[in-house]
Amino acid sequence: MSGTSLRSRAALAGALSVAVIFVGAPSAALAQAPPWDADPAVEQRVEQLLDQLTTEEKADLATGELNNFFGFYNNPIERVGIPAQPMADGPIGVRVANPEIDRRTTRFPSGTAMGATWNPALVEQVGAAIGDEAFHTGHNTQLGPSVDIPRSPLWGRAFEGYGEDPLLSGTIASGYINGIQSNPVMATIKHFVGYVQETDRFTYDARVDDRTLHEIYAKPYELAIQNSHPGAAMCAFNRINGVYACENPLMNTLLKGDYGFRGFVMSDYNATPSTARAANNGLDQEQPGDQGPDSANFGARLVAAVAAGDVSEGRLDDMARRILRPMVGLGLFETLPRADRAFDADAHSALARQVAQEGSVLLKNERRVLPLRPGGRLRSLAVIGPDADNASAQGGGSAVIPFATREISPLAGIRARAGDNVRVTYAAGTDGVNEGDLLGGPVPVPSTLLRPAGGGAADRGLHARYWTNTTFDGAPKVDQTDPEVNVNFGFQNWFSAASPKATQSATVAAFAARGDFSLTGSISARWEGNLIAPATAEYTLGLTARGDATLRIDGEVFATTSGDRVVTVGRAIRLVGGEPHTIRIDYSAAALNGYQGGQVRFFWQHPEDVLSPAMRDAVADARAADAAVVVVRDYETEGAAREADRPTLDLPKEQDLLIRAVGRANPNTVVVVETGAPSKTSTWEDSVGAILHAWYPGQEQGGAIADLLFGDVNPSGKLPATVPADEGQVPGIEVDDVVDFDEGVFVGYRGFGQRGLTPSYPFGHGLSYSRFAYRRLQLRGGTGDATATFTLRNASNRAGSEVAQVYIGRLPTRFVATPPRQLAGFVRVPLAARQRERVTVTIPRRSLSYWDSGSQHWVTPAGRVQVYVGSSSEDVRLAGVVNVR
Ligand code: BGC
Numbered sequence: 001m002s003g004t005s006l007r008s009r010a011a012l013a014g015a016l017s018v019a020v021i022f023v024g025a026p027s028a029a030l031a032q033a034p035p036w037d038a039d040p041a042v043e044q045r046v047e048q049l050l051d052q053l054t055t056e057e058k059a060d061l062a063t064g065e066l067n068n069f070f071g072f073y074n075n076p077i078e079r080v081g082i083p084a085q086p087m088a089d090g091p092i093g094v095r096v097a098n099p100e101i102d103r104r105t106t107r108f109p110s111g112t113a114m115g116a117t118w119n120p121a122l123v124e125q126v127g128a129a130i131g132d133e134a135f136h137t138g139h140n141t142q143l144g145p146s147v148d149i150p151r152s153p154l155w156g157r158a159f160e161g162y163g164e165d166p167l168l169s170g171t172i173a174s175g176y177i178n179g180i181q182s183n184p185v186m187a188t189i190k191h192f193v194g195y196v197q198e199t200d201r202f203t204y205d206a207r208v209d210d211r212t213l214h215e216i217y218a219k220p221y222e223l224a225i226q227n228s229h230p231g232a233a234m235c236a237f238n239r240i241n242g243v244y245a246c247e248n249p250l251m252n253t254l255l256k257g258d259y260g261f262r263g264f265v266m267s268d269y270n271a272t273p274s275t276a277r278a279a280n281n282g283l284d285q286e287q288p289g290d291q292g293p294d295s296a297n298f299g300a301r302l303v304a305a306v307a308a309g310d311v312s313e314g315r316l317d318d319m320a321r322r323i324l325r326p327m328v329g330l331g332l333f334e335t336l337p338r339a340d341r342a343f344d345a346d347a348h349s350a351l352a353r354q355v356a357q358e359g360s361v362l363l364k365n366e367r368r369v370l371p372l373r374p375g376g377r378l379r380s381l382a383v384i385g386p387d388a389d390n391a392s393a394q395g396g397g398s399a400v401i402p403f404a405t406r407e408i409s410p411l412a413g414i415r416a417r418a419g420d421n422v423r424v425t426y427a428a429g430t431d432g433v434n435e436g437d438l439l440g441g442p443v444p445v446p447s448t449l450l451r452p453a454g455g456g457a458a459d460r461g462l463h464a465r466y467w468t469n470t471t472f473d474g475a476p477k478v479d480q481t482d483p484e485v486n487v488n489f490g491f492q493n494w495f496s497a498a499s500p501k502a503t504q505s506a507t508v509a510a511f512a513a514r515g516d517f518s519l520t521g522s523i524s525a526r527w528e529g530n531l532i533a534p535a536t537a538e539y540t541l542g543l544t545a546r547g548d549a550t551l552r553i554d555g556e557v558f559a560t561t562s563g564d565r566v567v568t569v570g571r572a573i574r575l576v577g578g579e580p581h582t583i584r585i586d587y588s589a590a591a592l593n594g595y596q597g598g599q600v601r602f603f604w605q606h607p608e609d610v611l612s613p614a615m616r617d618a619v620a621d622a623r624a625a626d627a628a629v630v631v632v633r634d635y636e637t638e639g640a641a642r643e644a645d646r647p648t649l650d651l652p653k654e655q656d657l658l659i660r661a662v663g664r665a666n667p668n669t670v671v672v673v674e675t676g677a678p679s680k681t682s683t684w685e686d687s688v689g690a691i692l693h694a695w696y697p698g699q700e701q702g703g704a705i706a707d708l709l710f711g712d713v714n715p716s717g718k719l720p721a722t723v724p725a726d727e728g729q730v731p732g733i734e735v736d737d738v739v740d741f742d743e744g745v746f747v748g749y750r751g752f753g754q755r756g757l758t759p760s761y762p763f764g765h766g767l768s769y770s771r772f773a774y775r776r777l778q779l780r781g782g783t784g785d786a787t788a789t790f791t792l793r794n795a796s797n798r799a800g801s802e803v804a805q806v807y808i809g810r811l812p813t814r815f816v817a818t819p820p821r822q823l824a825g826f827v828r829v830p831l832a833a834r835q836r837e838r839v840t841v842t843i844p845r846r847s848l849s850y851w852d853s854g855s856q857h858w859v860t861p862a863g864r865v866q867v868y869v870g871s872s873s874e875d876v877r878l879a880g881v882v883n884v885r
Pocket of ligand 1: 190
């Protein structure tokens, strides 16, 4: 166990970050010993091993073995003492797949929350804890961090990474990797490169120009390789400018060439498109590799390619060398992983809580609605939200942590903190959020309008039967009550982050957990029961579905769908409040591409003043309470089809309407947003006093949220991504297999600035219960790195932390267009009440440069560069000019 050394290293980095952040320079402790990738002793041992290996053994090292116990796996070569590589998925924690051991691990907050801490030293502690858990659950390779820069917050997987700025992302990733690798565990930086959407992710072509690649999408790799030396990198599924990532020369030229990466590149799941081309262009290991005779592109095919001279012996040596180098260098030979679970779950849980505290962003706080003050004016509190009573909000897909070591829901955390003198009520307001909410179009008919056929008076929802054929043949595989018809079955259910209240999701996930994936394949299904409208009004009812669906109301066919695309079909109907109508929905669809199963929703549209019974109950609670806390969430996931990206930035299930209705009923309404990437606040923010953006806040979410709402902890997180006012301000998800990165380097806030768009909340924004003043800016330019020195003062009576940010303006060049503002450095400064501190932030020369595609060099234009220092990208407190020579 390397706990002590990693803690002291983290402490050192923490101390360093208080005074100065040298982005781009390794910490003093790291500089002393040569890193594993520059250690002559490591090279010598690797060469000795290589000398003993046969061609077949080298090819075997380069070819994983499918082993369901692990994310990926590579078998040992016992003859020469090379250990196995059991790998675990991340990056939010360790996803243990081995069902033979207790699989509980710490579910940390999402990458976006880690990014929002702007605290690489804290994230280094997270990495250390994750590495420790990986090791003690039997792994020596961790499949994280994810440093994909999202082009758009609509991307289903944006929650995994550290936000939209490459400097922030690369700095946080470096902390994470240093933490992981303080254990005998290697980190895997992924997914190289241009991975920005789930739609068509196995094939789409990322058309991205060379400068944008260098300045934005590949930049986190450059920083992380320089500062933290990850042992492995993973190439992505997609193509880049016509060539699949795992056979793209960029692995050689950029990653290994320009950035000096000396570890190995492994493929994403079955993302190896070829043998010789992939090997020669830099892929070192195919994963998951052999899945039966001749199924792999490496393995026997690689041996044959070497025999034929299509891959040189030297290149095969290089592949094996690159795999062995981090294994030797990071101590994977000496200390074999154990599945003894000897990690400190309580300490790691406390760390998860700290990340949720530091990573939650207070977007708005009017009339000092926050902090809540129990006892005084606060005697009753209405907690509202579909999943406020559980801790299920997390990202789905390979990053899911299904079994947390403990969980505390927002409701439980708030109840515990509020104490006996505050009456806390709970109302869901809408149904639990699930992957069905990724279907576009109008929202599902809520369960409180539905009564299952054959059910009791108190039952809600519809009677559901599912068959694993498309013809309703034989006995149904499942017979249950579903709260709503809102199905989007497939890959996402194997790694589900759905509400426990979504029976349809829970059942499918439970089957998948037993290795039965039939429900996520071709299915038929039937739902039956009654619909009872909450008021007499004009409604629209209908279906959103892929495949054949028929909705019958009172025995009459009302709407039908067919075809291979998800479509929405509905029509108007006048319903009398309280009157039951029989409902029957017949549905069947064949599976698509092995990853996408049935997709169907029974939807409604209604006048804004007609609320479902569940929403009315929530509003009544809010009206009767002194304050209301609405906890909202969405569903974001890795997936493999169009309906894995987010259809809009709206909160699903009319949670925006829920917030507006609650906000009208109680002026002291606080919203806690649990979405992994930014979601729209513009449709509801005027109705509420305060907004806390908590991302996916992990297993300790309830404790952390209560700490912040009640003011036991002062909010200090800052947005790592812009909150757009609407979808028109951000790139959409592309559907024709080509993703044109036509915005170039103007990604995220760089684009908002360039196009003069006003977001709801700008990049870097985040409020505190303290006030911070900035004074006396001194800038130093010249021929090297520049610096910005200024005094930061806590002008309030309570302790707090400020993340001071340094941006540069446009570069003095006529040759390329540069962003009006770019993050160049930052520092997180904890300050006691009234304390002041003089801080210096380095502006690396690289930040004062652009990538010149013509000469293939970074160019630093000489001249005057504007520098902005402030509390967000828009809240500039000090400004000046540096002379760059
Ligand atoms: C994901 C990777 C993951 C791998 C192994 C893929 O679907 O894209 O991030 O590491 O699966 O589970």
